[in-house]
Amino acid sequence: MPAKQSLNERIEAFKKQNLSLDMTRGKPGPEQLDISNGMLTIVGENNVHTPSGLDVRNYGGLDGFPEAKRLFADFLDVSPDEVIIGGNASLNLMYDTVAQVMSHGTSGEGKPWLGRKIKFLCPVPGYDRHFAICEHFGIGMIPVPLTDGGPDMAEVERLVRVDPAVRGMWCVPKYSNPSGVVYSEETVERLASMKTAAEDFRILWDNAYTVHHLGGGPARLKNILEACKKSGNPDRVLIFGSTSKVSFPGAGIAVMAGSTNNLEWVRGRLFFQTIGPDKINMLRHVLYFKNMQGILDHMDKHARIIAPKFQAVQEILERELGGKDVATWTEPYGGYFVSLDTKPGCAAAVVALAGELGVKFTKAGATWPYGKDPHDSNIRIAPTLPSLQQIRTAVEVLAVCIQRVSIGDSA
């Protein structure tokens, strides 16, 4: 470990650079946005019909037209009658799903959750927006540790078996936000088949990064809908996905999948909520990607752009922190984040110090329910938006801050 003096000197040197870097959110970089530009004008005045002849410019089609359902059925590894096409973001579909359960109950019990004692299992570290939805609706959250193969299943099985108030669970099963973990085959099977005290336990399966690898193609993930069906729990899982980080964030296509019974339940809300999603944008995606292979080819281009950024994070962290016993971090094969753990009690101070040096990281604690990391150790690194040089600088700042905070004022 370098002496405090040497770290202080580096910190002073960073201060003089007047840095202003943002590593907070999983946003694609501009080069990534450019590779989808061809989609912007692919639907034009001579090209406003689906392959089967529907004019996409008018009302109609509550849950997507057939060609879009086929494409996104492949995307989510389900059949076309198990897919609903939504609006521009899967967060919206997830929020609306929880809102529906609050006011109308699940497709099983059909009794509103609002005002009742309901709890969700939340693998940690996890996605702050999932936790925020629970907090908004007063759903209690129970953190469950993530292991290399997914949530600690012994703990999950214990919690769902003993407590009927545990009614649901958030999962980001592939390249989990922020740890990059891919759920193992065994994890998926145990989630599908576990005995739950609640008869209508629901898994909100946010497969946000299903095709978002960093080279070498997407990891294999066992099909949870099939596993649920085989275990006699077809309605247990609701699957979400989107093209937010495939085409354009905020102007992509969001999709959800599940048993035909669950989708009937969703349509039972959609009928009242909307006339239907934006079919013009749906057609842009269908014409641009053509089929699943088109999406996979496209994701290879994304991987070529962002893999060097992830490599830079690993390189700088290893160079600065390797062998120093002040932090551990993940080395993901996909997704949008690197998850780093400092020694307990350091994360908030590290993020604050980096902020003083002009480098913003996601608020410490954000990866835990209620924004409270009991160990104060987890920091989420989002390396896609800044340039390679900016990332190298930002991670160097982070590493210096970690070392400095770890020393404390004692040395």
Place this chain on the structure above:
Amino acid sequence: MPAKQSLNERIEAFKKQNLSLDMTRGKPGPEQLDISNGMLTIVGENNVHTPSGLDVRNYGGLDGFPEAKRLFADFLDVSPDEVIIGGNASLNLMYDTVAQVMSHGTSGEGKPWLGRKIKFLCPVPGYDRHFAICEHFGIGMIPVPLTDGGPDMAEVERLVRVDPAVRGMWCVPKYSNPSGVVYSEETVERLASMKTAAEDFRILWDNAYTVHHLGGGPARLKNILEACKKSGNPDRVLIFGSTSKVSFPGAGIAVMAGSTNNLEWVRGRLFFQTIGPDKINMLRHVLYFKNMQGILDHMDKHARIIAPKFQAVQEILERELGGKDVATWTEPYGGYFVSLDTKPGCAAAVVALAGELGVKFTKAGATWPYGKDPHDSNIRIAPTLPSLQQIRTAVEVLAVCIQRVSIGDSA
């Protein structure tokens, strides 16, 4: 009135034509869609920034970028800080607003409505989708008759004064669906200033047809937000609008407006529900229309296309039914519908008979809460989608059916 025999002959003749005409929904016709085609490709790879320099292809902007807010503030006759830009349909914004009140209460009381006895006033005839939202959430509905200047205000004032469970009201204030009524200045003032037993009474002001005239420009409508502010009830009204029938249905821009307090309340939900609306589509609208004058010029084109269709409805109805005392109908200056009333007890039979002849009209009763028209007299005619010739045929069928059903089996 022609003899039953002559009407029966005409009915037989219609049968032989094997008609298949759809007059059910307020959908623009294909020529109307064509006039917005230039919008489809206006955002291209060299043109992805807002006038003030924001790249619309990435995340960010919960409620719209400034240029869009300026345009739609003019559209809704409010100031830019009183506008929120939503997704692709105002129905969605209205549903989500009611859903938010159910789970979190209004910006006033802040106590969930779910499970409580809540009632809405529903001017009739009205829009079936409004009534469906109430039914979905278990909100009771009290029909209030529409007069030429808007809802019967004496009745409205009486109901809101005596019953604290009356917490809200649906209004389509300009070219009302389906009657075409424009609320008078006095109506708007009385709605804004009336004493209500419920402290946080809410008016859901669906200004769906604010610019949708049939020639001669949009009717004047008194600014209800201003009137509410003047009366000391700034939070009473939530205003909705969209470009669904300006640009593309399902691929337009939905907007809502209200007091800054109400909009804070809406944003308090939006933060949890979405990362933000589709900014690429927002930019298409900003670049294509440029300003409010651009929208008004565009609506003149719509008027030139659909006015002859509305004239055809009037002409056929007058020719077939004029002076026969079997029906009355509205003669709107805007909007998407003609509202027709048969003699009591005839509407369902008329719609059924027309259906047998291959001409679909909106289900009788649809314009009333719970789909139940106590007089069984109202029929909604939607003349925009079919061609002029089809409309002439469809309305002729309707008129013959009205005459035949009015005679009954007695003559």
